[in-house]
Amino acid sequence: MLGLKTWLALRSRGVLGINQRNGDLVLKYNARHLYPLVDDKLITKERAMASGMRVPELYGVVSTEQGIKDLGAMLRPHADFVIKPAQGAGGDGVLVINDRFEGLYRTSGGKLLSLDDLEFHISSILSGIYSLGGHRDCAIIEYRVKPDPVFSAISFEGVPDIRIIVLRGYPVMAMLRLPTRQSHGKANLHQGAIGVGVDLATGITVGGTWHNLKIQRHPDTANPVSGVQLPYWDEFMQMASTCYELTGLGYLGVDLVLDEAQGPMILELNARPGLNIQIANDAGLMGRCRDVEQELAMRAPRVWGITPRKRVAWCKQRFAVTDQ
Ligand SMILES: Nc1ncnc2c1ncn2[C@@H]1O[C@H](COP(=O)(O)OP(=O)(O)O)[C@@H](O)[C@H]1O
Ligand SMILES: [Mg+2]
Known part of the structure; x- marks a missing residue:
């Protein structure tokens, strides 16, 4: 849990709590449908693909128990891949396979799994144990x-990801999330990844947070x-x-990754993004969201003409970290 002192210090800087996030942002800006x-x-x-944005290539989908028997054939052309629940969250049920060894599959944590193990994992995904609401789900196999x-x-x-919170565009x-030994190659904070704040103006990282503590260096590599510079x-x-x-959702957490060959890609989107990003940046979301609301109110009713390029330029200037 976050220490009371840290929390109080953040509150004074306009930190957003969970009730306020839900009431003032998620419910207000995100239509349920x-x-x-x-x-x-x-x-x-x-x-994302239909609108020309890059995403990890889809190798296949398993949506029924009968479909599991085709898994071996689906995986044959690929030495490495990721299996994940279509409706998962928090990194649960995500299996990253780095390579093969003697007919087995090696996970990013170094464990060797058989095809039977993968089939069993997919069967669990289908049952919905990893998924929002616990409903039956599909398994995605991707690049x-x-x-x-x-x-x-x-x-x-594993792969670090970049989370950017977006209010009405x-x-x-922003925060860079770095996998640790503990997070098994995943960039989810609840799995033990580190969150590092990013200066919006420059893309240069500032200090970080790990398990709600402030940190300066990576616990496994000891590097600052x-x-x-991202x-x-x-x-x-x-x-x-x-x-x-792309979505029409007014309050979004956008998760992006950088592939060494293909460049920036969208990994996933979130309609209820977590609040730890505020600790990583040592800054509150509330004040920044109010600034955007004021800007939009000032420009109303001509807000539809504001392009992503203009919105980005405005935010870079407005939310720059000045004391670097
Ligand atoms: N295609 C992929 N390639 C490499 N790592 C991935 C891939 N997909 C997911 N991961 C890793 O697993 C983590 C969780 O996956 P994600 O798709 O974000 O699902 P969740 O909704 O559970 O967070 C990511 O942050 C990333 O570290
Ligand atoms: Mg994620």
Whole structure:
């Protein structure tokens, strides 16, 4: 749990609590009927591809128990891949396979699994144990993103992702999430990944948080996590901003990854993004969201003409970290 002192300090800087996030942002800006666009990763992927945005390539989908018998054939052309529940969250049920060894599959944590093990895992995914609401689900098999070397000094296995919070198309806060030994190659904070704040103006990292503690260095590599320039920063910001037009959701957490060969990609979207990003940035979301609301109120009723490029430029200037 977050220490009372840290929490009080953040409150004084306009930190957003869970009730306020739900009432003032999620319920206000996100129409319920649009949730499936982000709660189902298969739909998100199709949408993003249809509008020309890059996503990890889909290798196949298993949606029924009978379909599981085709898994071996589906995986044959691929030495590495990722299996995940279409409606999962928090990294649960995500299995990253890095390579093969003697007919077995090696996970990013180094465990060797048989085809039977993978089939069993898919059967569990179908049963819904990893999924929002516990309903029956589908298993997605997709391209394994290869992390860009820029992250090798500050992450342990797996792929870091970049979370950007977007209010009505305005990117208001960003965080780089770094896998650790404990998170088994996943970039989810609840699995033990680190969250590192990012200066929106430059894409340079500031200090980090791990298990709600403030940290300066990666626990596995001991390298400093701040002062790292994220490549393609403008492209990441533009992609995040465009997800407003893509989904119609006014309050979004956009998760992006950087593949060493294919560049920036959308990994997934979230309609109820977590609040730890505020600790990573040592800044509150409330004030930034109010700033955007005021800007939009001032420009009303001509807000539809504001392009992602203009929104990004406005946020970079408005939310720049000045004391670096
Ligand atoms: N295609 C992929 N390639 C490499 N790593 C992945 C891939 N998909 C997911 N991961 C890893 O697993 C984590 C969780 O996956 P994600 O798709 O974000 O689902 P969730 O909704 O459970 O967070 C990611 O943050 C990333 O570290
Ligand atoms: Mg995720």
